[in-house]
Amino acid sequence: MRKPIIAGNWKMYKTLSESVDFVRELAPRLASYTGVERVVCPTFVALAAVADALKNTDIRVGAQNLHWEAQGAYTSQIAPTMLQGLAEYVIIGHSECRAYLHETDEDINRKVKAALAYGLKPILAVGESLAQNEAGETQTFVGGQVRAALSGIESDNMQNIIIAYEPIWAIGTGKNASGEVANAIIGGTIRSTLAQLYGNEIAQSVRIQYGGSVKPSNMLEYMSQPDIDGALVGGASLKVDDFVQLVESAAKAKGL
Numbered sequence: 001m002r003k004p005i006i007a008g009n010w011k012m013y014k015t016l017s018e019s020v021d022f023v024r025e026l027a028p029r030l031a032s033y034t035g036v037e038r039v040v041c042p043t044f045v046a047l048a049a050v051a052d053a054l055k056n057t058d059i060r061v062g063a064q065n066l067h068w069e070a071q072g073a074y075t076s077q078i079a080p081t082m083l084q085g086l087a088e089y090v091i092i093g094h095s096e097c098r099a100y101l102h103e104t105d106e107d108i109n110r111k112v113k114a115a116l117a118y119g120l121k122p123i124l125a126v127g128e129s130l131a132q133n134e135a136g137e138t139q140t141f142v143g144g145q146v147r148a149a150l151s152g153i154e155s156d157n158m159q160n161i162i163i164a165y166e167p168i169w170a171i172g173t174g175k176n177a178s179g180e181v182a183n184a185i186i187g188g189t190i191r192s193t194l195a196q197l198y199g200n201e202i203a204q205s206v207r208i209q210y211g212g213s214v215k216p217s218n219m220l221e222y223m224s225q226p227d228i229d230g231a232l233v234g235g236a237s238l239k240v241d242d243f244v245q246l247v248e249s250a251a252k253a254k255g256l
């Protein structure tokens, strides 16, 4: 069975002290949900302190991006080597990075390769815009993003990659995709693409999250879908009570 994974993407929220206070409060409340993998992705500034605060827990830490080079003259960027020992996961290809930082499919492919080469696990984010969705292009576009991001990645690595389907029109808008629609893209489009690339066994074993306006009130709907293995959560991951409820719902829906 694929172990559910709930990751909080804190984006550009929470100062260093707010981040540490938050995980100190969160960790004991999540301690009993061992059947669900629980991940927090703070800003780079808070990464070391959060990792330290969580070191005696099984709550995992993720970064929100990385550069593909091991080091170099790239002002403002963070190398995979710098994340080693601090983060287990790293979000790659978030639509906000694609849009505002102009990250291309090629950049994202380089980042996925770099993360894997340095022992970090990518949470690869894909998803279509509202215009693409309305034009009926979702399947082709999302399938293409998955293929591009995984170009040259060997099947051995697929157990270390999480995919997050985040339709852009659902992020931070309160307009979430229904559980059925999200499941159809995740199961139909993304797993089918993985099956074409790596065969059915691997396609069935890769964990795929939904993201976009996930909240305690709709979490059960997503987690009750057979192909959805968790969530990548923005806003609702910033509140301890909401985070706990998301994990609780995941455990309940999957009978854990």
Ligand code: 13P
Residues within 6 Å of the ligand: 009, 094, 166, 170, 171, 172, 173, 174, 211, 212, 213, 214, 232, 233, 234, 235, 236
């Ligand atoms: P919201 O949960 O705030 O819609 O954000 C989703 C997201 O972008 C997670 O990466």
